[in-house]
Amino acid sequence: MSGLLLQATDLTVRFGGLTAVDAVRIGIPPGQLAGLIGPNGAGKTTCFNLFTGRIRPSGGKLEFAGRPIVGLRPSRINQMGMARTFQNIRLFGELSVLENVLVGFHGGLKSNFLSAILRLPGYVAQERRMHRRAGEILELVGLTRLRDEPAGSLAYGQQRLLEIARALATGPRLLLLDEPAAGMNPQETAGLASLVRRLRDELGITVLLIEHDMRFVMKLCEHLTVLDHGRVIARGTPQQVQSDPAVIQAYLGAGEPEGIDDDRATDA
Amino acid sequence: MDAAQLTQQMINGLTLGSLYALIAIGYTMVYGILRLINFAHGDVLMVGCYFAWFGAVQFGLPWWVALMGSMALTAALGVLIDQGAYRPLRRAPRISALITAIGVSFFLENLGLVVFGSRPKAFARPEIFNHIYQWGEVRVLSLSIWVPILTAVILAGLLLFIHRTRTGMAMRALSRDLVTVQLMGIDPNRIVAATFALGSALAAAGGVFWAMKYPQINPLMGVLPGLKAFVAAVLGGIGNVTGAMLGGLLLGMTEIMLVALLPELAGYRDALAFILLIAILIFRPSGIMGQELPE
Amino acid sequence: MNLRDLLKPGPLPPAIQSRRRDTLLTIGACVLTAVGLWLLQAHTSGYVVHMACVGALFATLAVSYNLINGVTGQFSLEPNAFVACGAYVTALLTLSPAEKEASFILEPLIWPLSAFSIPLLPALVIAGLLTALMAFFMGFPVFRVRGDYLAIVTLGFGEVIRVVANNAQSVTNGPLGLKGIPHLTNLWWSWGLLAVCLFCIVRLVHSSYGRALKAIREDETAAEAMGINAFWHKMLAFTLSAFFEGVAGGLLAHLITTISPSLFTFFLTFNLLIIIVVGGLGSTTGAVLAAFLFTFGGEWLRVVEEPTRLLGWDIPGIPGMRMVIFSLILVGVMIFLRRGILGRHDFTWRWIIAVLGRGRTRS
Numbered sequence: 001m002s003g004l005l006l007q008a009t010d011l012t013v014r015f016g017g018l019t020a021v022d023a024v025r026i027g028i029p030p031g032q033l034a035g036l037i038g039p040n041g042a043g044k045t046t047c048f049n050l051f052t053g054r055i056r057p058s059g060g061k062l063e064f065a066g067r068p069i070v071g072l073r074p075s076r077i078n079q080m081g082m083a084r085t086f087q088n089i090r091l092f093g094e095l096s097v098l099e100n101v102l103v104g105f106h107g108g109l110k111s112n113f114l115s116a117i118l119r120l121p122g123y124v125a126q127e128r129r130m131h132r133r134a135g136e137i138l139e140l141v142g143l144t145r146l147r148d149e150p151a152g153s154l155a156y157g158q159q160r161l162l163e164i165a166r167a168l169a170t171g172p173r174l175l176l177l178d179e180p181a182a183g184m185n186p187q188e189t190a191g192l193a194s195l196v197r198r199l200r201d202e203l204g205i206t207v208l209l210i211e212h213d214m215r216f217v218m219k220l221c222e223h224l225t226v227l228d229h230g231r232v233i234a235r236g237t238p239q240q241v242q243s244d245p246a247v248i249q250a251y252l253g254a255g256e257p258e259g260i261d262d263d264r265a266t267d268a
Numbered sequence: 269m270d271a272a273q274l275t276q277q278m279i280n281g282l283t284l285g286s287l288y289a290l291i292a293i294g295y296t297m298v299y300g301i302l303r304l305i306n307f308a309h310g311d312v313l314m315v316g317c318y319f320a321w322f323g324a325v326q327f328g329l330p331w332w333v334a335l336m337g338s339m340a341l342t343a344a345l346g347v348l349i350d351q352g353a354y355r356p357l358r359r360a361p362r363i364s365a366l367i368t369a370i371g372v373s374f375f376l377e378n379l380g381l382v383v384f385g386s387r388p389k390a391f392a393r394p395e396i397f398n399h400i401y402q403w404g405e406v407r408v409l410s411l412s413i414w415v416p417i418l419t420a421v422i423l424a425g426l427l428l429f430i431h432r433t434r435t436g437m438a439m440r441a442l443s444r445d446l447v448t449v450q451l452m453g454i455d456p457n458r459i460v461a462a463t464f465a466l467g468s469a470l471a472a473a474g475g476v477f478w479a480m481k482y483p484q485i486n487p488l489m490g491v492l493p494g495l496k497a498f499v500a501a502v503l504g505g506i507g508n509v510t511g512a513m514l515g516g517l518l519l520g521m522t523e524i525m526l527v528a529l530l531p532e533l534a535g536y537r538d539a540l541a542f543i544l545l546i547a548i549l550i551f552r553p554s555g556i557m558g559q560e561l562p563e
Numbered sequence: 564m565n566l567r568d569l570l571k572p573g574p575l576p577p578a579i580q581s582r583r584r585d586t587l588l589t590i591g592a593c594v595l596t597a598v599g600l601w602l603l604q605a606h607t608s609g610y611v612v613h614m615a616c617v618g619a620l621f622a623t624l625a626v627s628y629n630l631i632n633g634v635t636g637q638f639s640l641e642p643n644a645f646v647a648c649g650a651y652v653t654a655l656l657t658l659s660p661a662e663k664e665a666s667f668i669l670e671p672l673i674w675p676l677s678a679f680s681i682p683l684l685p686a687l688v689i690a691g692l693l694t695a696l697m698a699f700f701m702g703f704p705v706f707r708v709r710g711d712y713l714a715i716v717t718l719g720f721g722e723v724i725r726v727v728a729n730n731a732q733s734v735t736n737g738p739l740g741l742k743g744i745p746h747l748t749n750l751w752w753s754w755g756l757l758a759v760c761l762f763c764i765v766r767l768v769h770s771s772y773g774r775a776l777k778a779i780r781e782d783e784t785a786a787e788a789m790g791i792n793a794f795w796h797k798m799l800a801f802t803l804s805a806f807f808e809g810v811a812g813g814l815l816a817h818l819i820t821t822i823s824p825s826l827f828t829f830f831l832t833f834n835l836l837i838i839i840v841v842g843g844l845g846s847t848t849g850a851v852l853a854a855f856l857f858t859f860g861g862e863w864l865r866v867v868e869e870p871t872r873l874l875g876w877d878i879p880g881i882p883g884m885r886m887v888i889f890s891l892i893l894v895g896v897m898i899f900l901r902r903g904i905l906g907r908h909d910f911t912w913r914w915i916i917a918v919l920g921r922g923r924t925r926s
Contacts, residue, residue, distance in 0.1 A: 052788055078790035086788075092781035094907065095774065103778045106771050107790020113799055116770035117763050127771065170790045305711045356898045363638045364897050366711050367840055371893035374833055378886035491829075495722070498715065535730035542719030549716055550704050 004063075005030045005174055005206050006082070011050060011060035020046045022230040023060070028174070028223075033200055034208045035221035037241075039250055043230040044210045045087050048176050052084050053077040065173070079107045083172035085163040087179050087210070093152030097143055097162055100151045101134040104169025134169060141165045141195060157188040164195070168205075175199065177209040181216050189213065193220050218242070226250070272405030277528040278521075283412040283481070285520025286419035290474030291497035292504070292512035293426065294346075294467025300443035300507035301463055303362055307369035308349060309471055310494015311376035316342035316472030317485045318384060321391055331394040335476050339469040346468025347461045355457070380487030388486040391479040415477050422473060423513055426466070430509065435462050443507055492538060499541040503548060519544065585912045593758065600750045612750060614858060616818055619753040622854035623760045623811040625838040626847055627804035630764055632836075633845035633907075634773065635800040636780025639705070639717035640832050644724035645805045647827035648697055649690040649812025651728065651735055654744045654822060656686035662743045669739070670732040683747050687813045694809025695802040702798045709783075721829060728824040740823025741816075748818035756814060757851075760807045765847055767803070768909075776800055780845070830886075837893045843903030848910040853903075861885060 004027040011024045021043045028034050036044050049055045051062065053074040062070045069077050083104075092100050111123040138144045141161045146154060151162055160180055167175055177196070181189045193216060199205045211217045217224065218238040226234040226241055228250040234241050241247055291313060298306045319341045323334030353372050357365045397411035430436035438454045439462065449456055478493060479485045500519045504511025519541060527534045603615060628642050655663075655672075659680050663672050671677065705716050728735045735741075767773055778786040779793050787793050816822050838857050842849025864885045896903060 054784065054788070073792060073794075074784075074787040075790050075792040078788060083790075084788055086785065090782045090785040092778045092785065094781055095777055099774055099777075102771065103774050103786070103791070104789050106775045106778075107792075109771050113767060113770075113772050113803075116772050117766045119766065123770070130771065166789060303711075305715060353894055353898070360897075360901060362710060363714075364901055366638070366714060367836065368894050368897040370833065370836065371890045371897065373890075375887060375890035375894065378884075378890060382884055382887060495718070499719075502712075502715075536726055539723040539726040542723050545719050546704050546716055549708050549712065 003030075004028060005065060006051065006208070007061075007063045008047075008051070009061040009063075011047070011062060012058050013046060013050060013055060014058045020230050021050065021057075024227070024230070024232055026225055026232070028206060028208055030173070030206050031200065031204065032206055033196065033220060033222045034206075035217045035224045035238075036208060036210045036227065037212075037214075037217060037224055038227035038233075041229075042227040042250075044227055045178055046230075047227070048084055048178055048210065051077075051176060052082060075107060078170055078172075081171065081173035082176065083167035083170045083174075084176035085160070085167055085178055085180060087182070089156075089159045089163060091151040091154075091159055091162060091166070094150055096148050097138065097151055097154065098131075098134055098147040100162055100166050101137055101169045102130055104166045105130040105133065107170055137165045137168050140168075140198075142191070156183040157185065160184065161192070161195075168199070172205060174206045174208065177207065177211075179210055179212060181211055181213045189216055192216075196220060270405070273528070275406050276408060277524050279408050279412050281521035281524035282517070283415045283520070284524055285517035286416045287474045287478050287481070287493070287516075288497050288500045288520050289513040289516025290419055290422065290470050290477075291493055292500040292516045293423075293509060294471045295498050296501040296504070296506055296509060296512040297439065297443075297463050297467050299501070301439065301460060302354070302358075302365070304354065304365045304369065305498065306354075306467075307366065307494075308372040308376055309467070310490035310492075310497070311373050311380070312342060312346055312349070312468050312490070313471040313475035313478075313494060314380060314485070314487060314490030315345055315376060316468070317391070317475045317479045317489065318380070319472070320476045320479070321389055321485055325389075325392070331396075335473065338476060339472045342472035343465035343469040346464040346471075350461060350464040355460075377487055377491070384487055386487065388484040391483045391485050393480045393483050397480055411477075411480055415481070418473075418477070422470065426470070426509070429466075435459065439463055496541040499545045502545060588912045596754070600754055604750055613818070614862060615750060616748055616753040616814075618855045618858040619750075619757040620748075620811050620815050620818070621835075621838065621858055622851045623753075623757045624808055624835055625842065625850040625854040626757075626760055626764055627807040627811070628835050629839045629842070629845065629847060629850040630768070630776075630804045631797075631800045633839055633843075633850070634768055634780065634847075635776040635797060636845075637706075637797055637800070638710070638714050639801075640714050640829070640836070641701070641717035641721045642804075642808050642835050643827045643829060643831040644721040645694050645698065645808035646812035646815065646831060647724055647728060647824070648694045649687075649809030650816035650822050650827070651741070652690035652693050652809070653683070653686045653813030654741045654816045655734070656681050656689060657683055657745060657747070657817070658741065658743065666739070666742055667733075667736050669737065672736075673733045676734070683745075683752075683813075683817065687810050690813040691806040691810040694812070695806040698802045698805030699798065702801050705801075706794055706797050718829065718832075721832060725824050725827055728827065735824070738824060740821060740826075742821050744816050744820045744822065746817065746820050748814045752814055753818070756807075756810060760811075761847070761851070763803070764807075765909075768847065772796070772799070777845075834889070837889055839903075840893060841896055841903050843905035843907060845907035846903070846905040846909055848908070849903055849905035852905070861889075864888060 006026070006028040008024055008026045011021055011026075012019065013021045024043075024047065026036075026047070036047060038044055046055070050057050051064075053069065053072050053076070057070060061068065064077065064080055064082055067080070069080070072080075092103060095103070109126060111120065111126060115123040135144070135147075138147055141164060143158060143161060143165060146158065151159065154162060160183070164175075164177065164180065180196070181192055184192060196207055196209070197220065200207055209217075209221070221238060224235065224238055224241045225232055226244070226247050228246075233246045233250055234244040236244075291309070294309050294312075295306060298304055298309075316338050320334045320338035323329045323337050324331055327334075329337070349372055353368050354365055357368055393411060397409070397414055399410040401408045401410060401413065430439055434454075438449050438452060438459045441452065442449045442456060442459050449459065474493070474497075475490065479489070496519060497516065500515035501512045502515070503518060504513070504515030522544065523537055523540055526540055527537055600615070604612060624642060624646065631637050631639055655676050657680055658666075660678055663677055667677075701717075701720055705713060705720070708716060729738055731737075768776070775786065775791045775796050776799075778789070778791060779796055783793050834857065838853045839850050841856070842851075842853030
């Protein structure tokens with residue numbers, strides 16, 4: 001028992017001949033605001049996909065809250081308290097904003113489908129609670145006004161917020177945010193930073209985020225892990241990382257196009 | 269089962285397998301390029317048989333002229349179906365195209381029933397295919413010898429075509445990515461049309477041999493060979509032309525051997541293909557040629 | 564700290580508040596329908612009653628099929644297998660031993676099926692449960708694949724069931740089929756089933772489970788990442804739809820009184836597919852509307868068929884000009900009106916009241 005919320009040991013994944021993630025060690029203590037950075041194609045999103053069970057590692061260990069999670073279904077891992085957002089937004093486009101959040105609660109539903117059909121009191125009580133909490137979460141991220149709009153019709157920044165809201169509904173202890181500020185204007189980015197901080201301070205949620213906006217990362221995160229070509233090349237506080245020659249080298253030398261890091265590439 | 273019977277059954281299996289292979293290629297090529305299960309492929313085959321029947325029986329053409337004519341007309345039909353029904357849906361969700369293909373399939377079948385009637389029509393075997401060869405105990409219809417040979421010739425030609433000609437190479441390129449083909453300065457739509465033409469012509473050839481084997485045709489005759497050939501294509505790894513040939517042979521052999529070795533299960537022969545399909549998707553979703561399942 | 568621990572009961576959300584009014588309206592509509600059916604029974608010919616039964620059974624089938632294909636977005640092609648299963652099981656349970664002995668000429672029916680018969684209601688329940696069980700076992704291989712592969716595998720299962728029905732003579736009587744099934748299905752059975760089916764499926768779709776099913780349709784990866792076990796939810800939709808398809812199959816058998824494997828080919832699935840596509844994949848209302856449109860429209864279309872003398876009597880799906888037109892409709896809808904007549908919209912009382920209210924303010 002390490003006391004870490006998420007611990008990856010020698011995590012490795014190979015696609016064909018390519019080693020996308022190579023013996024990565026990451027440990028996140030509870031309550032930390034952590035960041036995962038690196039040039040395009042460094043394997044950051046692949047790491048998220050490994051953590052959340054979307055792809056299986058070729059080797060290495062993965063523990064969440066002290067329990068091994070390799071080989072579990074993504075839904076099981078989510079129910080254990082790990083939620084994520086997606087780099088290329090994946091909302092349920094035809095469902096309303098409210099419904100998207102309500103879907104997040106479904107994994108924690110205690111009633112079976114028969115009590116849902118028969119509207120037994122236990123189910124109705126849970127449905128009420130879900131609605132109340134969904135309202136609160138939408139209030140928190142500032143989307144209350146849009147609750148009945150189809151999620152697909154929202155502006156880009158709002159869709160990113162809704163992804164966070166939906167993830168919050170699953171009741172996470174660890175929240176993985178994949179480029180949450182991408183496509184946001186400076187105002188929205190500032191709002192996002194304060195939202196993420198509130199999630200940690202007021203709700204006690206541990207956060208690990210991938211982000212390319214360095215100002216955002218440096219201001220928000222307490223600990224950074226830097227990936228390049230699937231390997232960890234540096235870790236430490238933002239200040240330590242910023243002055244690390246290996247990091248500077250990686251960012252200067254990074255000329256590769258979006259490859260394995262693209263969400264779609266790992267879909268196949 | 270003695271050696272003579274075994275030889276005889278092997279030849280039967282080879283013949284049936286060749287037919288499946290001819291039909292499977294159309295499925296696999298279209299799927300490779302459009303990611304569409306062309307549900308109507310089996311019914312295109314049926315129409316091809318009627319073309320040949322009209323040529324041979326109504327107009328008294330020699331069998332090979334009727335066959336060539338049928339292949340040409342069926343190729344045109346394939347292109348027509350693609351342009352009329354599938355092309356408007358190129359950008360639609362794949363399931364929409366699949367539903368359309370199911371619709372086209374039923375359209376052809378029911379139009380066939382209305383136009384040709386539901387009574388089967390006799391499809392006379394030409395002289396050359398109607399001999400019985402006999403070596404000792406083994407008795408084989410000449411058709412059963414000719415079909416694998418002709419199939420081998422056609423498939424060799426096909427492989428040459430897709431590996432040596434510009435259009436053929438564009439087809440293979442298109443099944444991988446669109447950009448390369450456009451960079452080659454080729455109109456993807458023409459390549460798609462060529463693929464439908466080729467696949468449909470091969471289906472017509474397969475269908476005509478099929479009709480000679482059983483010797484009769486009816487408007488619903490394409491359904492089972494079509495579905496089974498699709499299974500053969502999946503067996504071989506869908507999108508893979510060589511795989512489709514092997515898959516066809518394997519399916520044909522397995523079917524014949526099932527009936528030969530376990531005659532009491534003969535009635536379940538038509539279910540075998542689907543049981544194989546289900547087994548493959550469970551144990552080896554990429555097919556025997558090992559290509560990844562596209563998702 | 565877990566957010567779920569913070570959950571406490573709150574005020575009724577508006578969606579649930581309006582439920583009392585909606586319940587009353589729904590009960591009212593049911594009573595009206597019942598009166599309508601009673602009038603139909605009393606004052607029209609047997610033929611109209613027969614068609615009304617067929618319509619209700621097709622509506623039940625379409626609504627169930629739409630649950631897996633439209634709501635959950637898992638495009639499958641096996642309802643003919645489920646209907647066949649339900650029809651055979653029910654018929655074998657209700658046929659009298661004497662009738663069975665007379666029918667099974669080639670091979671006798673296996674014991675104990677040959678020795679007893681039970682009333683329709685328990686037979687239907689058993690048929691539904693067995694069909695659901697079959698779907699459950701099918702689901703394991705079937706839901707390993709997605710998209711067009713799912714379509715082909717389920718189609719394959721449909722074919723396998725038909726081949727089995729043709730060959731397992733000591734149970735199904737092979738190609739001869741079962742004759743002399745008591746004509747027990749009337750308006751009350753068929754419309755009653757439709758009501759129960761609508762009650763269950765509409766309520767399921769408008770519950771947390773329904774949201775989960777739609778989420779799987781919209782984006783399975785995201786749904787799975789939000790804690791929804793996609794496999795078991797697909798299983799739920801699949802087995803529930805199989806249950807109702809099985810029961811509807813049983814009632815169909817007791818409506819047409821003769822069944823054989825040739826009734827349950829892919830043609831049947833194709834008809835249901837047209838119905839749910841035309842109605843709008845994902846819309847329960849659309850499925851019901853299109854089912855009745857199909858049943859009665861099919862009758863009207865017989866006019867087209869008369870000169871070709873390809874008249875079939877009771878079941879749509881007998882080849883002829885109508886099927887040519889139906890297939891053209893399917894292709895046309897896909898090309899020009901991909902979302903069908905209702906898209907994914909569903910009937911709600913709120914919507915009806917809004918429409919009526921608008922009419923009143925205008926006048």
